[in-house]
Amino acid sequence: MRDLDVKGLLFDIQSFSVHDGPGCRTTVFMNGCPLKCxxxxxxxxxxxxxxxxxxxxxxxxxxxxxxxxxxxxxxxISLSDDGVLLLNWKLCDKCTTFDCAKVCSYEALKVCGKWYTVEELIKILNRDSHSWSKEGGVTFSGGEVFYQKDFLMAALRECKKNYIHTVIETSAFVDTDTFMKVMQYIDFAFIDIKHMDREKHKQKTGVYNDLILKNIETLAKSDWSGRIVLRMPVIKEFNDSDENIIKITEFMKKVGLFEINILPFHRMGDSKWSQLGRKYPYSKEKPTSQKKLDHIQEIFLDSQIACYTGSETPF
Ligand code: SF4
Ligand code: SF4
Known part of the structure; x- marks a missing residue:
């Protein structure tokens, strides 16, 4: 099959994105994730x-x-006693036709995920390229981009044929061979680092961190010429202890990485959890305080690691 004909499931394509890598970019959100943070x-x-x-x-x-x-x-679909629609999520989970969304003109019911060929995606990117700044390009995000690795690889090969600058946002939870193959087509990588303790990592994300740390180390020590910025979501009483931050600095120094972007927790996903019929475990959690962010940043800076906070950072 030609690369251009490979299909991928995307849940959004955002033009004019300025927080997902250098310059103005188009961010492609890919469906599927093996983690459950x-x-x-x-x-x-x-x-x-x-x-x-x-x-x-x-x-x-x-x-x-x-x-x-x-x-x-x-x-x-049924009605609750107080006149609100109720979906039977078990039935909806098996649905493939989504007839309900076809008749809902108020967008109360919407299908998340649309199939695109690489050819269709490249057309969109070439259209958007006129709005990118000199250092702009495409950012593949998710979900976890490696979940659809064949589409990702095919899309990246076509991006390179079209001289498009490529950024990836990934958990790096994929076998090392695939990871390294894909990285050959990437100019800039944001890689998540969530916790250094493998058991704690598994408790809150559903997977151990061994493969993730191995992939980061393999890439950092390879002759790959791109730039790596690690990313850490700051989650209270999970990964925000001094002990964990110090372990991250030690790991970064060991593998030769010196840039990290720490992201404050926010509750923006709350309504999406309820739109999927699920309860958000963090619905009562407050956003990370500036004081906490400053403290974590200081630990990284004291270890000679450049630490950017929030999404307003210029890359
Ligand atoms: S997704 Fe819509 S059409 Fe499909 S089972 Fe659920 S309510 Fe019915
Ligand atoms: S607005 Fe949409 S979800 Fe609500 S009753 Fe009408 S079709 Fe159904």
Missing amino acids: EWCANPESWKGRPQIMFAKTKCKYDKGCSLCINACPHNA
Whole structure:
């Protein structure tokens, strides 16, 4: 099959993105993720197939609309006692037709995930390229980009044929051979580092960190010529202890990395969890305080590691 014909499932393509790498970029959000981080702000990315999302606040049932109830061939929509639509998520999880979303003109019901060929994606990128700054390009994000590694590889090969600057945002949770093969087509990598303790990492993300740390070390010690910036979401009482931060600085120095971007926790994913019929474990958690961010930044700076805070950082 030609690279241009390979298909990938994407849940968003954002033009004019200025926080996902150097310059102005187009960010491509890919479906599927083997991790299940409890604080995730993009839970709609977890599944590697399209799924329905229901935004109750947009629903006009109280104004007389009930089109979706009749459109659903599986009788998956019912009414609560107080007149709110309820989806049977077990049935919706197996759905492939999403007839309900086709009749909902208020976008209360929406399908997350759309198939694109590499050819279609490259057309979009070439269109957007006129708005990129000199150092701009494409950023592949997710979800976890390696979940659809064949599409990723095919898209990257075509990007390089089109002289497009490539950035990747990844957890690096993939076999090392695939990781290193893909990285040959990447100019700049944001790689997540969430916790140095393998058991704690598994508790909150669903996977051990061994492979992730191995991949970071392999890449950092290789002759790959791109730039690596590690990224750490700051999660209270999970990874924000001095002990964990010091262990990260030791790891970074050992492998020869000296840039990290720490991201404050925010609750922006909250409504997406409820639109997927799930309860957000972090719904009561407060955003990370500036004091905490400053403290963590100081530990990195004291270790001669450049530490950028938040998403407003120029790369
Ligand atoms: S079609 Fe949309 S707006 Fe109408 S009742 Fe269903 S979800 Fe609500
Ligand atoms: S996603 Fe499928 S099963 Fe669920 S309400 Fe819509 S049409 Fe019915």
